[in-house]
Amino acid sequence: MVRDEEVARATRQRKVNVQKNPLNATTYLVRNLGKSLPLASVIILAVLLICGIVSLINSITLSIRTIYSNSRHFAAVTPRGNAELTPVLREDIQSKSPVPLARVMTFRSTDIEVKSIVGPWPFAIAALGKEDIEFFIQRSGGGRIEGRMPTPGEPEALVSEPLARNLGKRLGDNLLEPDIPEAFSPLPVKIVGVIHTSEWKAVIPLEYHQNYHFPPIDSLLFFTQDPRDQRQFDLWVEEHLKGQNARVFTYAKLEEQADTMFNILYQILNVVIGLLVIVITIMMGMLINIHLSQRVQEFGLLQALGYTKKALLTRVLAETSVVVIGGWVIGIFVSWGLLEGVKKVLMDPRAFALDTTDRLAMVYTLPVPITIFIVILVTIGVKFKKFDPVGVVERRLV
Amino acid sequence: MIALKEASLVYHDHGKDVFACREIDLQVGSGEFLGILGPSGSGKSSLLYLMCGLKLPTSGSVWYEGQEVPRLSDSERAALRLNTFGFVFQHPFLVGYLSALENVVVASPVVDRREEALELLVQLGLEEKLHRLPHELSGGERQRVCVARALLGEKRVIFGDEPTAALDHKTGLKVMETLNSRRRGGSLVIVTHDPSMLEQADRIVRISDGELE
Numbered sequence: 013m014v015r016d017e018e019v020a021r022a023t024r025q026r027k028v029n030v031q032k033n034p035l036n037a038t039t040y041l042v043r044n045l046g047k048s049l050p051l052a053s054v055i056i057l058a059v060l061l062i063c064g065i066v067s068l069i070n071s072i073t074l075s076i077r078t079i080y081s082n083s084r085h086f087a088a089v090t091p092r093g094n095a096e097l098t099p100v101l102r103e104d105i106q107s108k109s110p111v112p113l114a115r116v117m118t119f120r121s122t123d124i125e126v127k128s129i130v131g132p133w134p135f136a137i138a139a140l141g142k143e144d145i146e147f148f149i150q151r152s153g154g155g156r157i158e159g160r161m162p163t164p165g166e167p168e169a170l171v172s173e174p175l176a177r178n179l180g181k182r183l184g185d186n187l188l189e190p191d192i193p194e195a196f197s198p199l200p201v202k203i204v205g206v207i208h209t210s211e212w213k214a215v216i217p218l219e220y221h222q223n224y225h226f227p228p229i230d231s232l233l234f235f236t237q238d239p240r241d242q243r244q245f246d247l248w249v250e251e252h253l254k255g256q257n258a259r260v261f262t263y264a265k266l267e268e269q270a271d272t273m274f275n276i277l278y279q280i281l282n283v284v285i286g287l288l289v290i291v292i293t294i295m296m297g298m299l300i301n302i303h304l305s306q307r308v309q310e311f312g313l314l315q316a317l318g319y320t321k322k323a324l325l326t327r328v329l330a331e332t333s334v335v336v337i338g339g340w341v342i343g344i345f346v347s348w349g350l351l352e353g354v355k356k357v358l359m360d361p362r363a364f365a366l367d368t369t370d371r372l373a374m375v376y377t378l379p380v381p382i383t384i385f386i387v388i389l390v391t392i393g394v395k396f397k398k399f400d401p402v403g404v405v406e407r408r409l410v
Numbered sequence: 411m412i413a414l415k416e417a418s419l420v421y422h423d424h425g426k427d428v429f430a431c432r433e434i435d436l437q438v439g440s441g442e443f444l445g446i447l448g449p450s451g452s453g454k455s456s457l458l459y460l461m462c463g464l465k466l467p468t469s470g471s472v473w474y475e476g477q478e479v480p481r482l483s484d485s486e487r488a489a490l491r492l493n494t495f496g497f498v499f500q501h502p503f504l505v506g507y508l509s510a511l512e513n514v515v516v517a518s519p520v521v522d523r524r525e526e527a528l529e530l531l532v533q534l535g536l537e538e539k540l541h542r543l544p545h546e547l548s549g550g551e552r553q554r555v556c557v558a559r560a561l562l563g564e565k566r567v568i569f570g571d572e573p574t575a576a577l578d579h580k581t582g583l584k585v586m587e588t589l590n591s592r593r594r595g596g597s598l599v600i601v602t603h604d605p606s607m608l609e610q611a612d613r614i615v616r617i618s619d620g621e622l623e
Contacts, residue, residue: 030541319492405501
């Protein structure tokens, strides 16, 4: 008898197992996936499109910063017009530097071409003395060396792993050759060491360059004692040598040039994204309008039963929030996944830079949910303002 | 309980004033079953909507338990409909994506009446169809769900606007029987054009061209 009652109670409990308030924000969405998924998909695709475009465009400037990131560690100064000026410049800068200097190196350079997503870019191979090479490697973060350091005076090179990957070179390959114009050296320069670091760098012995390469101009690299002072020194040396017979290369200048170079591209990007947001918002507004029209009977019935306009509005807005915010979050994750795929398949084999969690790209996607939410808010507000539930229950509106 | 004093409802139709109800004086007592009988277009539905506060009179007044309904705010009138009045409309309107049981539960969003909703549906013979969606129910079953929804909670007045119009005669009589027997001392106001549905009514008033006869 007691057992029968328990079974009856359990059966009853199972039967009554519905939500206390079935009209919560997710019921409609979950039970009408055919309607809610297309809405969320539009947002996901929009976010994917914007995030993808911005991340890929940002990868150009990111590539510049990555490829030339080793210049963060020094300021390079080259005399202009007169090769005899190098010791004068060294003396002048050393004596007037606002921060203590750790080392001043004499260096020469030769260019090669590296691959980027917008075509070949020049890359400077530094020719340095043996001890200077060691200091330079230490200052720029060190890293495990596969192979060995170049022998002074010999046609040998040490390259970093990303650079080797970009060039498709391995240990024992020639970095420079007499018959390759974009990687020229009178003798074949063999890669004898690969340093495993994220920075791009290549060094050859200074003596080899002095003996075989043209022009015979010594340049200077300045390293501050405290790496945190390097930027301050860079800005100072740029200002200090302004108008003099010297050319200055610093990371700060590189960043400034990159920003200026891509300024117009970003303006075009803003217009494209703006248009995209407008088109998608109009599309979403129309879709939402159709969806709300299909739910007139539900809203009319509930209002007739005693639900206030405010309660219905709140519910629709909660549903909208779930779709819009959910769509945006999923869109961000899908974008991240897709960009990770692009990075692995297309970018990494060539050591191209791509930030798959680019914050700027995410910020660019924010107008999508915000404008869609505003349009939906206005659409619903207008619809509810003049809504007559009697029209629905009398079947005049449905 | 409910009192209409010279209540009129005027529609503006292409620049003309059309009286849906004209200076109606009517009272519904506590626990009374009032039938409002009239042909199509006579204004009986408009009269019902005036009584329950879904429409406001263009002149005259409507009172419920000493409160003048038109003076209540929108949210107060909504609360009155939700907590005090039950409705059965001519068409068995249900929320399409909610089950029969959930459709009844929506009539009480604040107080948990799931057990009571289950009881009502069982009493109305829908025990096997509690979790069916509206499109899986017949017209008569849908209307019975609407009846359960109207009866849920402590409703003081149940309003029926042609609740049997979409049903066959036999089912219609059953629905009327259910409404009358399960209103638990509440008043029942039924609008219909079919006098046979009002056999159990305490009082019947007739309406024609918006005026009580």
